Amino acid sequence: MGPLAYPTLDFSAQRVLERYAEEWVEPHPRLLLIAHDSQEMMPTSLFYDLDDTARGDALVVTKEEGADDGELYESFETLREMLAWGALFQFRLGKMPQRCGGTFSGDQSDILSLVEPVMSSLGFKQPISTGPFCGLYERADAAMICKGMPRHGFDEARSFSFGGSDAGVLRKILGEIAAASSLNVEVDEWTPALS
Incomplete structure (x- = not known):
């Protein structure tokens, strides 16, 4: 992402796939991991909420590592x-x-x-x-x-x-x-x- 990169968020497909392979996150019909947060204290990774779409995109939510699905925090209406x-x-x-x-x-x-x-x-x-x-x-x-x-x-x-x-x-x-x-x-x- 060059100069647009977020300091602790990794949006790369490789890192997202690794997190699924490591079973850090389980596949879910509603939530799709889009960025892993590398913070050591209270990491809050980003997910698409595929049940909540808008203008050809989906709601971006944050979720703390280990939190239940109910503990989602809406961040932006779209990733764009x-x-x-x-x-x-x-x-x-x-x-x-x-x-x-x-x-x-x-x-x-x-x-x-x-x-x-x-x-x-x-x-x-x-x-x-x-x-x-x-x-x-x-x-x-x-x-x-x-x-x-x-x-x-x-x-x-x-x-x-x-x-x-x-x-x-x-x-x-x-x-x-x-x-x-x-x-x-x-x-x-x-x-x-x-x-």
Whole structure:
């Protein structure tokens, strides 16, 4: 996966097949191992949930080693969204001089349907199309990633991480989102901290 590689996740077919051969994971009609986590403390490998498909892909869930099937944690609605979210974070957002994180919340279940038109009007593009739980937006001076828990009953909020050239740019865009929609915009942290 080159620079897109996750530090402890091995997506290689060889490693996945080895884990099945070693009986670390048993074949299951619903779950398919897609990445082995090499962390020694509480490894949480990734599985496709084949009973829960969306847009030609499947729900990505994490499962701790040795956990029962009922102990699955929804991660992303699709693997495509997970990889694009990670790439935008690593290659754009993580390199921005100013970043902030927080939540969008409101009464509407599809929060991102209120965020997207504002971002589009401000010149942001979406690198890939996404569903209602993942938002990816970028333009030359800023990038934002949003995430919610797929089908987990948390429809009224989406977390966001936002990076840009300076705090003024980020505040202005967040202000536009708050003014143009019925959403509550809450910033929990600034990196570096604002003085």
